[in-house]
Amino acid sequence: MNSGPVSSIIVVGGGSSGWMSALYLNRLYNQEKHTVDITVIESKDIGIIGVGEATVHSIRFFFAAMGLDEAELLKETNATLKAGIMFNNWMKPVDGKMHQYFHPFEHVQIGPGLDIASRWLLSGRGEIERFDQGASLSAHLIEKGHSPKMANARPYEGAVPYGYHLDATLMSRYLRKKATEAGVKHIEGTVSQVNVNGENIESIVTEHGVHQADIYLDSTGFRGLLINQVKSDNWQSFEDALPCNKAVAMQIAYDDDQVPNPYTTATALDNGWAWQIDLVNRRGTxxxxxxxxxxxxQAEAALIAHNGENATILKTVHLDMNVGCRKEFWVGNCVAIGLSGGFIEPLESTGLHIINIGVRLLATHLSSNQIPQEVRDSYNRLMNGAYQDLKQFIVLHYCLTNRDDTEFWQQAQRSVDFCPELKRNLTVWQHKVCEYFDLAGGYSTTFTDENYRFILYGMQHYPNLNMQVDEEHSKDLFEKLGRKATQTVQNTLSHEAFIQSLHDMSLSEIADMWRNH
Incomplete structure (x- = not known):
């Protein structure tokens, strides 16, 4: 069969993965002229796993590229802004005070000569402040309850980079509306049969009939409904390094006077960690x-205790998680996107990011309806690299702990043994700062040496530096950053004010509206 251009794509499964993929591919192929039929088949019965969603900052670029109105997106999904992640209790308390550090999205470079991280270390500022407080603006914004947005900020822009807290179910509905308005076909049905010839899907069957396409995207979540049909023995587990394989999620009602935080919280508990994601109308935990x-x-009881016995629980969901990824994401004419392709625990909110990577790479590799194996191999290599890089970054959070109060945390200290390159780097980083070239050649598109430093120094993994530094110059530099932080706080809206301006009503009015919804 001669190759030609792709003329049809079927996406099985909705949710974030399915509708992000459909929206992106439709905009790529059909914005100027309709050239590719794109269909999403999703089952009403199976529904969406999403119980809440936090994002990395780069997802803004995806939404902007899709032509989505940011204000509309935020209102439709009950979203708030996210300046980063506050980590609590990941190390032993010091002098009775809980360990805490903040991982912002920003990259701060101020002044010539030594980088700000080296100056912070050599100036002994760890005695008076956390690294994030000394090297970022975001830490000062969240301390004052401010959002990254200025009153006159343009869409998708802020004083510092930011992500979102979104209601995953509402986001899927919003993306579905935008995709179907743009011409994506939507079929509500359940796949009852997948007809396969070798490693290629010939057709799929629903109650609406037989459906055929050049390319099939599997967005069916952990079930991997399509990809499992074309390739067996196709999974690599990460549970040796990342043993957290289950979650219990709750929706919590706000108290009348609560204001959503402009950051995610990750608090270490005895056998894992607890998230807190604040939406406009409720708290996700x-x-x-x-x-x-x-x-x-036991997990549910521990989460109730963590949230407080007086918390009003609106909904509870238990989840089983497959931690790892496919050996081959693209087999024949089937491509696994999102949870069907792999999963890294949500510590750094990478779920939507990895969907973004998957569909963007697919777009550059999908050059015809007959793809050579070498091209599929390239896609699989890049996707595996992205997951391995994310795995390493998440392990970094665990392996530096000094907690030994449970067997879980004792094992966490040994998790670096499953990441040999990280283990080598950690030894090197005892004697020098983590820099770009230490990570160059990797696949990560989000977490750079600056992100690594926020985790390293937040977890008190400081290098032993013996270098000359001009103390007065360093003092001037950090005073300059302090003034810039003060100015940034003055020029930005409080998170409460931003939310109220977005919805044109007060938080209490928003809460009343949702109570009666």
């Missing part, structure tokens, strides 16, 4: 834990 150590009932 959950416990990501090692299901080989505690039961679902």
């Amino acid at each position: 959950g416990y990501v834990y090692d299901g080989n150590r505690i039961s679902k009932e």
